[in-house]
Amino acid sequence: MAARSTQRSKIRRMPLIDPILLKARLGALAGRFDVDALDECDSTSSELMRRADRGAPAGTVIVADRQSAGRGRRGRSWLSSPERSLTFSLLWRFPGNASRLSGLSLAVGLGLAKALEKLGAVGVRLKWPNDVLLQSGSDFAKLAGILIELSSDRRGTQAIIGIGLNLETPDSDLPQPVAGLKQCCAQADRHEVLAAILVSLVGVLDIFAAEGFVRLRDEWLGYHAWQDQLVQVLGDGAEPLPGRCLGVDGDGSLLLETARGVEHIFSGDVSLRPVGRAQG
Numbered sequence: 001m002a003a004r005s006t007q008r009s010k011i012r013r014m015p016l017i018d019p020i021l022l023k024a025r026l027g028a029l030a031g032r033f034d035v036d037a038l039d040e041c042d043s044t045s046s047e048l049m050r051r052a053d054r055g056a057p058a059g060t061v062i063v064a065d066r067q068s069a070g071r072g073r074r075g076r077s078w079l080s081s082p083e084r085s086l087t088f089s090l091l092w093r094f095p096g097n098a099s100r101l102s103g104l105s106l107a108v109g110l111g112l113a114k115a116l117e118k119l120g121a122v123g124v125r126l127k128w129p130n131d132v133l134l135q136s137g138s139d140f141a142k143l144a145g146i147l148i149e150l151s152s153d154r155r156g157t158q159a160i161i162g163i164g165l166n167l168e169t170p171d172s173d174l175p176q177p178v179a180g181l182k183q184c185c186a187q188a189d190r191h192e193v194l195a196a197i198l199v200s201l202v203g204v205l206d207i208f209a210a211e212g213f214v215r216l217r218d219e220w221l222g223y224h225a226w227q228d229q230l231v232q233v234l235g236d237g238a239e240p241l242p243g244r245c246l247g248v249d250g251d252g253s254l255l256l257e258t259a260r261g262v263e264h265i266f267s268g269d270v271s272l273r274p275v276g277r278a279q280g
């Protein structure tokens with residue numbers, strides 16, 4: 001009995017993404033990507049980082065059904081379940097050092113929002129710096145998270161772009177409201193969704209590489225969840241900074257009108273003031 005179950009556990013499950021089916025949906029852009037689908041890994045971003053260190057080309061994508069150590073922003077862990085979410089990481093390279101890449105996470109969020117909207121999703125919004133939310137009336141819930149990790153050397157900067165998208169609403173006990181794509185979009189087939197996101201990301205990343213976030217800013221603002229609303233910027237260990245959110249600047253910083261005037265916020269976690277509604 002024990003021997004049989006050991007044998008069974010060695011049988012490799014077929015990952016939920018089939019790179020051949022995906023390639024067919026990437027059309028003319030198929031040549032820009034090299035996709036590997038895994039049944040399980042620690043974190044698609046960690047796995048991609050190891051492969052990047054061994055010389056993997058830009059456009060390498062790792063998509064995994066299960067992550068045993070999925071990572072979120074600010075040291076948090078990222079939980080996902082195979083049938084209900086899409087977790088993948090994309091390797092991209094840029095010339096120059098990381099200081100030229102301010103606004104990259106916003107550009108990626110924009111790529112994601114545009115892809116989901118193209119699939120038919122209604123109510124997709126962006127929260128600075130890089131959450132994708134679903135708006136329903138005056139409520140916002142997190143649909144996807146983005147984690148970007150940069151490293152530079154004399155040849156330029158590599159970005160590991162990790163994306164976790166809920167296809168179905170997670171039922172775990174999370175500290176903030178969460179949503180799934182199926183709530184707002186008829187087309188949630190994982191091959192279609194991943195292909196649409198990759199195609200859209202090429203579009204925004206090419207513009208970003210050539211002209212920077214400034215060229216994408218107006219489009220980003222069109223999806224901005226908190227435009228002109230009262231928010232507070234929560235930083236690690238710092239006092240919450242309240243103000244009115246005026247949008248984002250061409251360098252990707254958040255523009256916050258505070259008692260001291262308009263301030264540029266370069267990193268942090270924004271949450272709405274508690275004014276009796278759910279916050280994303």
Ligand code: BTN
Nearest residue numbers: 043070071072073145146162164
């Ligand atoms: C966030 O905290 O909002 C960002 C979450 C990013 C999660 C994705 S899932 C795929 C990739 N692999 C990881 O370990 N993290 C990112």
